[in-house]
Amino acid sequence: MDIIVFVKPVLDPDMPPAKFSVDGKTNRVIPPEGMPLVISPYDALAVEAALKIKEAAKGAKITAVTMAGPFAVEVLRKAVAMGADEAVQINDPAFEDSDAFSTALILAAAVKKIGKCDIILCGRQAADWDNGVVGSVIAEYLGFPSVIRAKGISVADGKLKVERVITNGFEIFEVGLPAVVTLSSEMGQARIPTGWGIINAAKKQIQKWSAADLGVDAAGVGKAAARNQLVKLYTFSPSRTCEMVTGKDEKEAAEKLAEKIMDIKP
Amino acid sequence: MADNRHILVIGEVEKEKLTSTSRELLGGAHRLAAQMGGTVNLLLMGPAVAAAEEGIHYGADKVYTSKDAMLSESNSDACTIMIDALCRKIQPVLCLFGQSDLGRDAAPRLAAKLNAGLCMDCVEVTFDAGNNRILQTRPVFGGKAMAVMATTGDRLQINTVRAKAIAPEEPKADRKGEVIPVTDAVDASLVKVKLVEAKKIETEGVKLEDAKIIVAGGGGLGGPEGFEMIAQLAKLMGGVVGATRVPVDENWVPLSMEIGQTGKIVSPDLYIAIGISGAAQHVTGIVNSKKIVAINRDPDANIFRMADVGLVADYKVAVPILIEKMKAGR
Numbered sequence: 001m002d003i004i005v006f007v008k009p010v011l012d013p014d015m016p017p018a019k020f021s022v023d024g025k026t027n028r029v030i031p032p033e034g035m036p037l038v039i040s041p042y043d044a045l046a047v048e049a050a051l052k053i054k055e056a057a058k059g060a061k062i063t064a065v066t067m068a069g070p071f072a073v074e075v076l077r078k079a080v081a082m083g084a085d086e087a088v089q090i091n092d093p094a095f096e097d098s099d100a101f102s103t104a105l106i107l108a109a110a111v112k113k114i115g116k117c118d119i120i121l122c123g124r125q126a127a128d129w130d131n132g133v134v135g136s137v138i139a140e141y142l143g144f145p146s147v148i149r150a151k152g153i154s155v156a157d158g159k160l161k162v163e164r165v166i167t168n169g170f171e172i173f174e175v176g177l178p179a180v181v182t183l184s185s186e187m188g189q190a191r192i193p194t195g196w197g198i199i200n201a202a203k204k205q206i207q208k209w210s211a212a213d214l215g216v217d218a219a220g221v222g223k224a225a226a227r228n229q230l231v232k233l234y235t236f237s238p239s240r241t242c243e244m245v246t247g248k249d250e251k252e253a254a255e256k257l258a259e260k261i262m263d264i265k266p
Numbered sequence: 267m268a269d270n271r272h273i274l275v276i277g278e279v280e281k282e283k284l285t286s287t288s289r290e291l292l293g294g295a296h297r298l299a300a301q302m303g304g305t306v307n308l309l310l311m312g313p314a315v316a317a318a319e320e321g322i323h324y325g326a327d328k329v330y331t332s333k334d335a336m337l338s339e340s341n342s343d344a345c346t347i348m349i350d351a352l353c354r355k356i357q358p359v360l361c362l363f364g365q366s367d368l369g370r371d372a373a374p375r376l377a378a379k380l381n382a383g384l385c386m387d388c389v390e391v392t393f394d395a396g397n398n399r400i401l402q403t404r405p406v407f408g409g410k411a412m413a414v415m416a417t418t419g420d421r422l423q424i425n426t427v428r429a430k431a432i433a434p435e436e437p438k439a440d441r442k443g444e445v446i447p448v449t450d451a452v453d454a455s456l457v458k459v460k461l462v463e464a465k466k467i468e469t470e471g472v473k474l475e476d477a478k479i480i481v482a483g484g485g486g487l488g489g490p491e492g493f494e495m496i497a498q499l500a501k502l503m504g505g506v507v508g509a510t511r512v513p514v515d516e517n518w519v520p521l522s523m524e525i526g527q528t529g530k531i532v533s534p535d536l537y538i539a540i541g542i543s544g545a546a547q548h549v550t551g552i553v554n555s556k557k558i559v560a561i562n563r564d565p566d567a568n569i570f571r572m573a574d575v576g577l578v579a580d581y582k583v584a585v586p587i588l589i590e591k592m593k594a595g596r
Binding site: 011013014016017020022029100101104124127128129130131132133136137139140141145146147148149161165166167168169170171172173174175176184185186188189226227228229230231232233234235236237238239240241242243244245250251253254255257258259260261262264265266 | 340343366367370371374375377378379381382383384385386387401402404405406407408409410411412413414415416417418419421423458459460461462463464465466467468469478479503511514515521522527528530535536538545546547549553557558559560561568570571572573574575576577578579580583584587588591592595
């Protein structure tokens with residue numbers, strides 16, 4: 001069983017909104033100083049799902065792949081510390097500002113270079129641009145079936161059983177291999193790496209692939225190939241003036257709040 | 267942008283009626299078509315065909331209906347194939363989905379097949395006449411920022427649109443339109459993903475999306491018992507209970523209660539947030555609430571920036587008092 005997991009480094013999505021800022025001239029996010037990028041939380045769940053499959057199958061090879069600059073290394077080490085077997089960093093100046101389609105094209109090329117692949121996993125969306133597109137498009141480019149927003153995944157009789165989250169419940173799908181599955185938060189928590197895992201990850205040799213290594217035509221990816229152009233990026237922090245209700249203790253304050261609510265109540 | 271100004275709306279129905287999101291899409295498409303000089307085309311698949319006339323009342327000029335039995339909302343493979351074929355036939359400049367189960371799944375795949383532009387979870391789609399282009403605005407970074415995107419070249423633009431982001435038109439029963447049955451069948455051999463079992467959670471009473479009063483709890487409630495307490499309050503007030511992502515991920519409450527970026531988008535008259543810190547991913551789902559009341563132990567919680575009325579207190583002290591007061595009335 002060969003599993004490929006795509007992981008992306010992102011700004012910590014739980015950072016306080018007040019620390020988030022945008023450079024209006026360049027339409028780029030200004031990363032707060034001293035705040036390292038983290039593995040996109042849904043991608044961490046994809047690593048977790050791969051590990052669960054590996055444990056159930058009593059053996060599988062998990063390759064973690066990221067397309068990113070210098071920050072990629074830490075995110076790959078995190079995946080290896082959790083239990084991934086191999087780590088690949090894809091980086092090339094030609095890949096900068098790639099949209100979801102260029103990204104999927106490059107990652108699909110990486111799948112072909114890896115060669116053996118039964119299952120491709122990634123998060124339901126990256127916690128920066130919140131698109132939820134790349135996994136589905138990789139599947140289309142490779143001609144694989146896909147199931148998005150999974151909360152559970154298992155392998156039986158050479159097929160995948162995927163429990164998918166829908167707006168009002170769950171659906172269980174059966175799909176042949178190879179297939180692409182994206183993971184949602186309902187799966188639970190990603191494991192914390194063990195000390196041994198962290199030591200192992202620190203020693204891990206990370207493979208580095210460029211556009212030339214992947215045989216990707218640089219003219220077909222990156223900013224020039226983007227299907228949508230970012231016209232404007234601005235911070236959005238809806239705020240209201242909050243009237244704080246107080247009293248001599250919590251009880252009295254709560255009584256006053258009840259009055260307020262009865263005034264507002266439609 | 268190409269000269270062809272057709273807009274295609276992918277319609278969805280619930281109990282033989284267009285969903286509120288589908289009505290909103292038709293309203294938005296109707297106004298855009300008037301500005302750009304184009305037509306509004308609605309596709310209804312499978313059981314959705316029942317709403318063809320309603321689609322015309324809400325703004326469609328042409329309604330394409332395909333009764334193919336495979337075209338259920340759970341069969342994204344079949345729906346993607348059908349929409350792909352229709353797009354190749356009518357060559358729209360813009361295709362609109364709701365940010366629904368179908369939209370999230372089919373829109374990216376369709377864009378891959380059609381070399382189209384794609385923006386997910388849009389809150390605004392406008393025509394920029396000066397530059398002859400369509401602009402779409404979408405929340406990014408968990409709702410902390412907004413991105414305005416333009417389509418490059420003459421390509422088709424596909425968007426999914428967030429619920430309640432755009433207004434529907436008033437339905438007009440005397441509006442005229444054309445219903446065009448699509449007879450092409452979906453090639454069953456191309457459907458690779460097979461549905462084995464569906465577990466739908468049927469919500470009793472008023473749905474969160476339609477509720478006038480919502481009492482919602484977050485991770486600060488500490489467990490399912492907290493939700494039992496706020497459910498009492500909700501019941502007394504004639505409201506509906508909602509939750510943030512943490513209680514759902516922790517299995518304290520079912521997924522159908524989740525409000526926010528990955529859950530439901532709500533716009534009640536009164537939203538009472540209890541033990542909710544106010545993460546951007548949650549706030550993005552409640553910004554259109556008329557009044558927001560927040561109860562949290564932490565005076566620095568972000569939710570107070572978003573609220574109209576706030577109380578710094580332990581919910582275990584405050585909520586029972588609210589319950590008593592609501593019981594007593596005035």
